Amino acid sequence: MSDIFDFDRRKDQYAVMGNPIAHSKSPRIHSLFAEQTGQSLEYTAIQVDPGGFQQAVGNFDAAGGKGLNITVPFKQEAWHLVSDRSERAERAGAINTIKFDGNTLYGDNTDGVGLVNDLCDNNQLELKDKTILLMGAGGAARGVIAPLLVKQPAAITIANRTVDKAKELAQSFSDIGNLSGSSYAALNGKEFDLIINATAASLQGDLPPLPENILTANACCYDMMYAAAATPFMQWAADHGAVKILDGLGMLVGQAAESFYLWRGVRPETQSVIATLRSEMLVKK
Numbered sequence: 099m100s101d102i103f104d105f106d107r108r109k110d111q112y113a114v115m116g117n118p119i120a121h122s123k124s125p126r127i128h129s130l131f132a133e134q135t136g137q138s139l140e141y142t143a144i145q146v147d148p149g150g151f152q153q154a155v156g157n158f159d160a161a162g163g164k165g166l167n168i169t170v171p172f173k174q175e176a177w178h179l180v181s182d183r184s185e186r187a188e189r190a191g192a193i194n195t196i197k198f199d200g201n202t203l204y205g206d207n208t209d210g211v212g213l214v215n216d217l218c219d220n221n222q223l224e225l226k227d228k229t230i231l232l233m234g235a236g237g238a239a240r241g242v243i244a245p246l247l248v249k250q251p252a253a254i255t256i257a258n259r260t261v262d263k264a265k266e267l268a269q270s271f272s273d274i275g276n277l278s279g280s281s282y283a284a285l286n287g288k289e290f291d292l293i294i295n296a297t298a299a300s301l302q303g304d305l306p307p308l309p310e311n312i313l314t315a316n317a318c319c320y321d322m323m324y325a326a327a328a329t330p331f332m333q334w335a336a337d338h339g340a341v342k343i344l345d346g347l348g349m350l351v352g353q354a355a356e357s358f359y360l361w362r363g364v365r366p367e368t369q370s371v372i373a374t375l376r377s378e379m380l381v382k383k
């Protein structure tokens with residue numbers, strides 16, 4: 099961890115911690131934000147070994163670090179580690195952002211608002227009174243439920259391979275919205291305006307077992323994963339007539355923008371950063 103102590107001490111220090119972390123786009127995103135907003139900061143990527151997370155955060159704090167993003171697999175551990183949490187982080191049970199504030203470690207979860215801003219601001223989707231299918235019942239799904247409910251959809255159905263997990267997740271948010279848990283097979287005969295893929299299936303080149311004919315006429319499909327090429331779910335959406343098909347690059351930049359805002363008090367504009375990353379991804383393809 100000696101790299102932590104090699105800080106350029108003239109600049110405020112930020113980092114993303116995770117494992118693996120080598121391909122993280124966060125350093126690039128935050129340097130584009132810093133350039134755009136005229137903020138002076140340095141943002142690095144730190145790989146943390148299993149079992150070493152608490153120590154790594156302590157080292158970063160001791161070296162004068164100002165803030166961290168947290169990614170797989172440490173989001174839940176980070177939730178337990180912080181001393182204070184935003185309301186949305188409290189609900190999510192996982193955090194992706196830490197702000198060091200004197201002796202306080204403040205935790206937030208900006209994933210959900212990153213998704214909702216990408217859907218509603220960047221892509222002009224109206225979620226009010228719409229039917230949403232959320233696929234997956236892990237941390238990624240949990241983090242976006244409360245921010246989606248703020249937009250007052252008619253209902254959110256959570257589908258998962260392990261049905262009990264979907265039902266438990268729906269139950270745990272049932273005080274703030276109309277949610278239900280389902281198997282994939284039981285979706286047969288239902289229709290959705292928006293399907294969000296929060297499973298790890300795309301990472302494995304796989305597709306959740308969706309029934310045919312579950313998209314409404316103007317449906318949108320959103321895969322939280324992003325890649326230069328369409329994911330299997332995005333391909334499924336194209337084959338089934340989805341009107342809008344989106345990957346998770348906008349969510350990634352959106353969550354970063356909200357973290358940046360928490361740390362610096364300035365909210366960067368995201369569309370130009372998404373466009374820059376998109377063109378860089380295509381060049382590397």
Ligand code: ATR
Pocket residue numbers: 233234235236237238239258259260261263296297298299302304305306307
């Ligand atoms: P994360 O924190 O990224 O959400 P996770 O907690 O491991 O990761 O959850 C992964 C989610 O993807 C789960 O909902 C998982 O379904 P199960 O709970 O039934 O395991 C889902 N998932 C993973 N691979 C999948 C696949 N090939 N098809 C469908 N769902 C899959």
